[in-house]
Amino acid sequence: MEKNKTEVVAVLDENSEVIENERIVQFSRPYSFEGKEYEEIDLTGLDNLTASDMIAAQKVLERSGSFSVMPEMSLEYACIIAASATSQPVEFFKGLSPKDAIKIKNRVTGFFYGAD
Structure with a gap:
């Protein structure tokens, strides 16, 4: 009996660029928050969230x-969820550029609605 195999070769972002880890969001430019520069944010904490x-x-x-x-x-809900999934306050996400904020929103909603 042959098993069905599903293999993910690559994940693409909205610009058709390959994403190494779909939970890490690369910013379009360095982002400064509370005196520290960020080039990306790790959303792997999404996997640990609960309905609560x-x-x-x-x-x-x-x-x-x-x-x-x-x-x-909604963008605001995505920012709140992203804050829950990371060590950053919601203000971190609200200060992002529009392009990067939409990347966060897309990753969060994609996490909710993505295939199992």
Whole structure:
């Protein structure tokens, strides 16, 4: 009996560039936050999140006055989740350039909706 094999050869970003590790987001340019330069952020902590973390993120979003039928698709929710998955505060993500903020949003939503 032959088993079905699924093999990932490469993951591409929105610019069709190969991503070595899909949980590491490369910034378009160095990003300075609290006196330190960052060229990337590691989102591997997404794998350790729970539904409780998502509920807490939604509560933070609601307390800020934001409302969304699908919060997991919003940029602010993605920033809150990314902060939960890393050692950075949400302000780190809110200070990113628009291009890099969208990269974060795409990786977070891709994590939620990606194939198992």
